[in-house]
Amino acid sequence: MQRPRTLQEVAAFLEEDKNVGSCSLSTLEEDSRQVVKGSLFYAHKGHTVDGFDFMLKAQEQGAAAVICDCDEDPSQEQLKDVSIPVLHLKKGMTIGEFASWFYFNPSSKLRLIGITGTNGKSTVTQLIAQYLALFNRKCAVFGTLGYGFLPNLKQSSNTTLSAVALQKALAEVVKEGADYAALEVSSIGVCEGRIDGCVFSGGAFTNLTRDHLDYHKTMENYAKAKREFLNRVNPDHLCLNVDDAMGKSVATLKPEAILFSPKGALAVNAPDKSVKHALLNVTDIEYKHDGLKLKIDSTFGKGDASLSLLGTFNAENFLCALSVLLSFHFPLKELLEKASQLKPICGRMECFYKEGKPRMIVDYAHTPDGVESALKAARSHTPGGKVWCVLGCGGDRDKGKRPMMAIKACVYADKVIFTSDNPRTEDPVRILEDMEAGVKGSADNYECIVKREDAITKAFNEAKSADCVVVAGKGHEDYQIIGKVKHHYSDREFVMGLLDL
Helix, strand or coil: CCCCCEHHHHHHHCCCCCCCCCCECCCEECCHHHCCCCCEEECCECCCCEHHHHHHHHHHHCCCEEEECCCCCCCHHHHCCCCCCEEECCCCCCHHHHHHHHCCCHHHHCEEEEEECCCCHHHHHHHHHHHHHHCCCCEEEEECCEEEECCEEECCCCCCCCHHHHHHHHHHHHHCCCCEEEEECCHHHHHCCCCCCCCECEEEECCCCCCCHHHHCCHHHHHHHHHHHHCCECHHHEEEECCCHHHHHHHCCCCCCEEEECCCCCCCCCCCCCCCCEEEEEEEEEEECCEEEEEEEECCEEEEEEECCCCHHHHHHHHHHHHHHHHCCCCHHHHHHHHHHCCCCCCCCEEECCCCCCEEEEECCCCHHHHHHHHHHHHHCCCCCCEEEEECCCCCCCCCHHHHHHHHHHHHCCEEEECCCCCECCCHHHHHHHHHCCCCCCCCCEEECCCHHHHHHHHHHHCCCCCEEEEECCCCCCEEEECCEEEECCHHHHHHHHHCC
């Protein structure tokens, strides 16, 4: 069992010439509410909160010392009554690097696999974890749906945990015997240093479409963050979607990577010997009522895979997960045989059905590309029926994608109802007006209903039994944020209630 770090050891590592004593440290925390006896409290100036204001509270909770960035210092007022030592990170050191050291470099004690891209991260990480379990390997997951071991994930506030929380959680899963960990790597997480200190044994890129421009401002900045992460991954276990322009571009710089093409664009048996990459293709997709059947061709061999997943984009997600497992030398034949045991992901094209009622699909699609993909997927699995879409856009987020998402909905669905998502501090009616601006005068297959439950109920009541209703935007979320208050609400629960499941 790993012994804890001591305060004296921390001071020595930070090259601080202070007599701090030699007490054992329990945890590293950046939220004073999480501090326990013997914690080291990381205080820093955040976007909205100054952590130095909470040093005294941390001390009262039992913190043994405070650590802060090398170029930050608390004021005399903030230091008032604080008697525990205040230490500084070394110049050029990030808190993620320190946290990794503090927890004895947990990412080097398992195989950490990072998945980045606009869409598909949650599904790919969970498919990897499910696959590894079928091979009796223990894999933790970290992402939008939570972190820990399936199916009992702990709730997470961000797609990628903070640098401090991530290293602590990695140390926990190492202690619980994890052989692997599959981590969703968000672009914001990269920019904010949340993955600093992580050693990535493998990784994959899914796709790049418009998202998070409220943060990144430009697509160039967004792509740059993705590239920065991909450069941190061991290139022998890097998998790239070359149906995406960015994936194709990165591939030219990564000759060791596995390239995968969900559209079957790679010439697996080409005579060109200059191609060093391992290649993986989907050559045919059969859409069934309850899943997919894929034909796979690759430099690893050929075969078929039957999946309980819906939509072309889930074929992409599966191919990405399959590529990662192949990069770690799992045999293709066994992987394809076990594919039918993979389960759908919570709130990701999750299908709810009852005989004589319309099929209801709950999906997390919250980008223009995500909406298009979800509706195309529903269409593929709904021969002879109409596709309905219930869709909202989040408040206090990228306004530019609202009319784009509305256009995608009206183009790819037969009937559309615009409604509220998480309006946050914006007026829900104004958000609907922003969406409607994209289709007013050019589409006549939509209406607006502010209350989400009413919108879903109307679609359900008016859809025929051969139809499919896609409820998009919230997926796994079990809350709705109105103003600054989180209210309990779940599309999944509401849809199951309508179907009496």
